[in-house]
Amino acid sequence: MYKFSRNQRVSAIMKLLVENPNKIVNLNSFTELFNAAKSTVSEDIFIVRDTLNRLNMGRIETVPGAAGGVKYISGLPEEKAKEYAKSLCDALSDKSRVTPGDFLYLTDLICNPEIVHKAGLILASAFSDIQIDYVITVETKGIPLAYEVSKLLGVQLVIVRRENKITEGPSVSINYVSGSNRRIQNMSLSKKAMKKGSNCIFIDDFMKAGGTAFGIIDLMKEFESTVLGIGILVDNVQTPKKKVHDYISIVDLIEINEEGFAKLEPSKLFK
Amino acid sequence: MYKFSRNQRVSAIMKLLVENPNKIVNLNSFTELFNAAKSTVSEDIFIVRDTLNRLNMGRIETVPGAAGGVKYISGLPEEKAKEYAKSLCDALSDKSRVTPGDFLYLTDLICNPEIVHKAGLILASAFSDIQIDYVITVETKGIPLAYEVSKLLGVQLVIVRRENKITEGPSVSINYVSGSNRRIQNMSLSKKAMKKGSNCIFIDDFMKAGGTAFGIIDLMKEFESTVLGIGILVDNVQTPKKKVHDYISIVDLIEINEEGFAKLEPSKLFK
Structure with a gap:
């Protein structure tokens, strides 16, 4: 041998x-x-x-x-994490990223495995001390990042859907008010998707007023489950009244100025 | 030092x-x-x-x-890959997985990082000899697997949306006929999402008649791009007429029998 x-x-x-x-x-x-x-x-x-x-x-x-x-x-050295947050701010300040209606185009970044992996390392490290059963996200753009965090934390990913799907079997649906434009929206999760009485964290790519995060906390109550943490890639800090307060982000969107440039800064995680 | x-x-x-x-x-x-x-x-x-x-x-x-x-x-030893395909068949044959309307509930598996990682290794190995620029998938359930494959192949992931989103900027939309129920559906991709003249592979969790894969090939033509390969986790081989023929899968769904059990087999990749 x-x-x-x-x-x-x-x-x-x-x-x-x-x-x-x-x-x-x-x-x-x-x-x-x-x-x-x-x-x-x-x-x-x-x-x-x-x-x-x-x-x-x-x-x-x-x-x-x-x-x-x-x-x-897993873990990322502090200086590498800081460097990463800065480079993300630089990438996002490119003028071509602001789309009509003052939206920030993130899609290429949140689909780039190198970028997602590092963001995953930062968020997974931030939550490595709490015991969780699931990482929750809501379709669509947060999925790669949430998957990466769930993999690094060694737990199952749960994807909440925008509508009830026939392939999912019996589901729990809730309505929630999106924080920014006050529209009533729906989210839905298969009853098979998680055990009752679980602990989880919510991961998403972008937070505006926090309506979605607030909706997730509500939905988790239907599963007798608790959201122990919220991790976001880009937090729009321009929005004054947030519906959730206890969360972390990697970079903060300060403003989209009159010339159509986005101004961003590494979040307080790196201060 | x-x-x-x-x-x-x-x-x-x-x-x-x-x-x-x-x-x-x-x-x-x-x-x-x-x-x-x-x-x-x-x-x-x-x-x-x-x-x-x-x-x-x-x-x-x-x-x-x-x-x-x-x-x-990356790579997975042949016997481990075979073992994996068999264990996936076993997991999927559980009676509780067949939901009303004879759908097979896959969601927990395609959100389990260990399972997704191994499926990713198998599909990435199958395509490791071709030069591609992107891994394409369509929202929602194929995203974790497609992300894993894109990471293992070191390329960007592209997520095609079911509808046009305001955050995505100018987009290309196409209609396609879903192969199984012949409904007209829409898919949409931001013009920023990929460069023209690219080569890509399409990854998804499930194939029935192949209408979605056929739609992706069509959409890629709008980007002057080519689909060089298609990789699927579960192929419903019960569906007689497929709209695409050149693809690989990991397991085959043979039938859902009268007692409501799904019968599955490792695909021809493992023969």
Whole structure:
């Protein structure tokens, strides 16, 4: 049988942990994969842990007990996160991004895997200390980011629909008032989509008055579930009265000025 | 200055490559990060490459030239892919999944990051030999899978909308006939969303008669762009006349029988 060297083992362990963030990996799966002793694998993990610490690229936690093992918690160094928020502000200040009606075109960014992955790392890190069962989002544009956060936190994603769909089976629908233009809107979620009594966070790409976030909190009540946190990519801070107050964002949209330029700043997360 | 050991370097290189699939990483970024000679880093990469080969967990390609470097190509061992397709069939055969009207409830699976990641690995591997600019999907349920494939292939995701949205700026809309119930439907894509003359693949969670895929091919013509491949999670092979023929799927839905059970099989990819 092939004998793996320490170099090979540590690199493979890093890969398997990074690909399964926030999931407990039992040491037995490594001893079997490499046909190595538990003490050997423990030393390997020590090296992987030390490497992550030195490079500030996430961390490894040990989970004791029979069902225990190690798990990888993702993270982005503070200065990289700051740099990222600044570059996002720059990208969004391009004049061509303001569309008729003073909307900010975000779609290319929230569909760019590199950009979404980093935003996901920032939001997942911010919520890594709370225990949640689900990451919730509402279709459509927040889905890639919410998926990335759910993957990094090792939990299921739940996508709330704008209308009831026949493929979803029995659903719960609520009406809510969109905060900015005061229109009555609908959101709908299959009863199969989540267990009652769950904890979750809500992730979206953009917040104006917070009507959607407020609607999600309401909808979660129908599932006897609680929204423990809200994470947003771009917060329009121009809107004075928000319907929710406890949330974090990555960048703040300060204004769209008279010349049609958007002015943005990294959020208070980076101050 | 801290001197990184080979163990530390190989594990960190593995992490950085795995987190940036199909992206060329210049060796200088490693020599700078570790303050190490290029020859040292080349040896490190040799070890990482060898580890991936031995464990059959993807591969590393060298890209020559001034803008060259190395890139990680993701992959899943054949037997793991087969195992995965079988377990997906089992999960989908649960009676509770058939909703009134004989629809198969997929939503929890296509929102589960572990399941989506593996499906993404299978579809990305199937298309890793063709050069594409975009992964296209249409809202809503295919988005997590299409995002995962776009990330693994290192390209931008494009989400086609069901209706024209004011936040998207000038858009191209087309009508198409849904293959199964022959209803006329709409799809819409912002003109900013993609460059003309692009190559892309279309990814979706479910195919019935292929009307949506056919519509996407039509929409892409409006962008002077070409669909080079189609990848689907679940193909309803019960539908006799498909509107598209050149596509791959992971599992096939054979039938929903009279007792209300869905019968599924791994697709021909695994034969």
